[in-house]
Amino acid sequence: MRTILFLIRKEFLQISRNKFISKAIFAVPLIQLLVLVPAVTFEVKHIDLCVMDFDMSAESRDLIGRFEGSPFFGVKYTTWSEDEAESLLYSGKCNAVINIPSGFGRDLARGNPAKLFAGIDAINAMKGQLAWAYLNGVISNFNESIISSGMQQAKASVIPRTEVRNRYWYNEMLNYKYYMLPGILVILVTAIGFMLAGLNLVREKEIGTIEQINVTPVRKSQFIIAKMVPFLIIGLADLALGLTLGKILFNIPFEGSLLLLFLGAAIFLVAVLGLALFISAFSSTQQQYMFVAFFFMIVFILMSGIFTPFESMPLWAQKFDLINPVAHLIKFNRMVMLKGSGIGDVSKELLLLSAIAILFTTFAVRRYRKTA
């Protein structure tokens, strides 16, 4: 135990002596939050439209006015040339083309179905689908107003229909910042675990200081624990910093228990540090380490469900995520922070994280060799 304390003290001294790292530890989370939380969003707000109004009727102008009035659309171009509309779409200057053929207003006035054509750039499938949904929303509003004005004229009986009233729970305003911040915090902590601890051990190999340690009676587990603890503490400190910034800058809601959140993060960090030290036990240079660690980090983060809904991943990918600590902690963080889930609600995530932590740490201790 005393040996571990001496080793931990040494790690902290070395970190504090490293002018760059000691500053970067606190600067990186700051920048990451400031940049990523507002930047990474799926909200589609400014869909640029090119409108071809061949009808020029009161009805067509009403519809175009509705597009202009919607927060999601902006009528950027109007033209009567299909070629021009097409080239605007090709060159990406507009995201969708709406073609209102002549006779649109006349058909509506006669009570016949009126037709219009909409072409949407769907290179980004998600943006394309959202644009389509918003477009439908605007048009169905337009339809309703036509029906109701028609009904007034005809004084017809009320047409029964179902109306859905929805409420978005846990994030009522559908604020993406609330959704992203818990995930960004996880990425932050992941980077600390993977990059700092793993590189630290490989560096000792490169400069040869590990040889002097290996010839002492230090136990493998003592050495690995002493490499983990400082970065565990730094990771949790960065998490605290990130949460504070999130509260101040983005007024992020925090429904759950702070203690529970840190418990989850601590177990997660042990898992990530275990894997990082396991990889570094294999590597003899920082370059080798970076290459392998980067691979794991990218796979873990992209498959974690931070950017894409976990549920829409193929089944094999969801199964793989059983051993992906990043996926568990992102889910855990969102549940605890936004829903206020208690320990019972997140016990599955905690148990899986603990299992991964034990597994990777055992690997790291086993793989670290004091004797060649």
Place this chain on the structure above:
Amino acid sequence: MKEAVITVKNLVKKFGSFVANDNLTFEVYKGEIFGFLGANGAGKTTAIRILSGLLKPTSGEVTVAGFDASHRPEMIKKHIGYMCQRFSLYEDLTVKENIMLYGGIYGLDTVTIRQKTNDLLERLRFSGYADRVIAGLPLGLRQKLAFAVAVIHEPEIVFLDEPTGGVDPVTRRQFWEMIYETAARGITVFVTTHYMDEAEYCDRVSVMSEGRIVALDTPENLKKQYNAESIEEVFIRIARPEKAMID
């Protein structure tokens, strides 16, 4: 009767098909300064790494401080000190912090560590450097510090792998004074070197060539046996016979 603290019988170490140590057999006695000579690549460092529990022998019996090197290297590590060829203390820590770290790792209590630290700083005339980071210190000071740290826990044996490489003559002399003091305290010193004048300071000298021990005796006996003026001559005759003929 001399007491052996290192016993090596038929030690073989292979890296793939390359034989680094070819059937070594020797003993090192308690309290002596044992010189380990050999050209670059003769297998000295491999042998010293096996004796200090950093490498496993391929075959043979190696006992250091009473423990078997194949099966109980971690027990050996409790009883030895080791100073590696490449400087391997922490350069971003101060002199004091390095001493404290290794004192702590070897399980010394805080009072002893403080005493030892003051003692060392005074004896090595290091007091002015106590709170300086190693990175800025001259090589000679670093080597002396590395040696002092290697024996901080008063081990039975200390292994020094080319401790004076690249060090100026004055510092080398001081370093050898430290070796004598250490041996006088009853710590066995096992030292490899390139400098033949240093070999003369050893109680016994072994000469390695191409993985084998080709000579082992006191410097005087070796000089007599090879009819040489100095160990350097002895070394050239036995370690590089073909070169000696050309000369």
